[in-house]
Amino acid sequence: MGLDFSVVPGFFDVILQGVFWTIAITVSAAVLSFFGGIFFAVIALYAPRAISWPMKGFEWLFMGTPLLLQLFLIYFGLIQIGIDLPAFVAGFVGLGLHFAVYNSELIQTAILAVDKGQMEAARTLGLSRGQALRHIVIPQAVRDVIPPIGNNMIALLKDSALVSVIGVSELTLSAQLAIGRTYRPFEFYAVVAVCYYIINLGMEAVLRRLERRVQASR
């Protein structure tokens, strides 16, 4: 039994749907992980211990355990305490928070690296600490970590394949669906691999543009 790619066009709509959901969950989880990362970083650095210590535990949970387990916990586990999330939402929250914790580490380091004079100058003008963080310190910190955050986002795209196990019909699950009907794993996994690669190229192009824009304002 040789390879036969002629079965692929028949599943064009299934794969296209997979592409759509992969992009949807990657982009939405990326946005959550970005703003969540800033939020966690500010809490870790500036919140009183009563808040920042529980955060540490939360961070440990997300950094120290497998993403797959986290997805199971959020999708299957939370039902037991009455939180029944749709698969997409569970995947979005799991992926988003998982990478928010990694982004938070990067952003914390970058916030601490912003010159102290920046905060002083802002406070001297009469800005509150919150205003100084929001308008002066955090924009500079984020600007400095766009490349490593970009790397995290590429990892997020690849890890989005994991949400297939909780039933989000993204690319990997689409492939499995098509394979289940045709018994042609090589053809569909290969096509889906190419799809991931193309989405990846698109993301890298967006990130490069972002970096260039930021570089221009240095």
Add this chain to the structure above:
Amino acid sequence: MTHHRPFVDIRHAQKCYGELEVLKDISLQVEQKQIVAIIGPSGSGKSTLLRAINDLDPLTSGEVWLDGVQVNKLLPHTQYEKHINQIRQQIGMVFQHFNLFPHLTVRENITLAPKLLKGISDDEANVLAEQQLEHVGLIDRIDYHPSQLSGGQKQRVAIARALAMKPKLMLFDEATSALDPELVEEVNQVMKMLAEEAMTMIIVTHEMGFAESVCDRVLFMDGGVVVEEGAPEVIFRNPTQERTKNFLRKHLEGVK
């Protein structure tokens, strides 16, 4: 009973870092429109004193008053933050290393605080930025980023940024110390202009020539105390204290 309280009134300022006492019971009064220079060797406490005036370096004990209001009054934290932010809007400060916001344009550097704190519109903010840049002679740099400016230009923008808040008092913390010698003059010119406009200024400086020509009073600090103070011609021509003489002699040798 009314008694006159000076515009800036520092009373018995003491500042300690652990065992180290960097300000030892300093009192300083500055009247409106006065220009006071603080000179002294590094580590003498002059910057600390300046930074105590807007509470950037809070005093260990003592009081700071500005225009009849106590700057460092005891308040619960949130109330104090509100109070100090209000006070700081009235005190402009210029730093040795400019501290411009590198991610913002010159225009945004100037308009950020007035927009956030005074709620002025974009149009009003633009007019304000143009006025302030006209004032320091940098209107053609309005849409540049700080990284595209020379040191002297950066410091002039920093002055414009401070002035945009319409402060009652300007503090200069070694504003020209980080500049290449050929760029010092343009910043000095702007400061002279402010002096002519009757701005109240307290200037920590290493530039004795500038202090002598612009200031009404000079304080010489060493080891956390004011060793000697008086009119510039007295401090620079006829100092009475040995420490002042030594400092000025060493400084002149350094310049030559």
